[in-house]
Amino acid sequence: MQSCFLLCLKICDFGLARVEEPDQSKHMTQEVVTQYYRAPEILMGARHYSAAVDVWSVGCIFGELLGRRILFQAQSPVQQVCYTWHRNVSVSAQ
Numbered sequence: 185m186q187s188c189f190l191l192c193l194k195i196c197d198f199g200l201a202r203v204e205e206p207d208q209s210k211h212m213t214q215e216v217v218t219q220y221y222r223a224p225e226i227l228m229g230a231r232h233y234s235a236a237v238d239v240w241s242v243g244c245i246f247g248e249l250l251g252r253r254i255l256f257q258a259q260s261p262v263q264q265v266c267y268t269w270h271r272n273v274s275v276s277a278q
Contacts, residue, residue, distance in 0.1 A: 208232050217241055219264055220254055227265045
């Protein structure tokens with residue numbers, strides 16, 4: 185008899201969830217995800233964004249699971265942009 189283990193990771197937090205807005209002319213809120221997991225385009229003030237912001241958030245969570253610490257822990261959105269920029273520039277330079 186063979187054992188089979190299925191690993192399933194479910195991440196769920198609908199506290200800041202918003203409905204997707206297909207109309208590009210309508211502005212979307214920037215308060216869409218916890219600051220530590222906000223994609224750079226949201227931090228830089230994008231008025232409209234795609235599901236790619238969710239991919240960024242999941243990437244941050246996986247990075248935390250591997251590194252066992254918050255990747256971009258900042259006190260403000262401006263500091264968050266700086267942390268994100270410096271970490272990504274230093275990784276791409278290597």
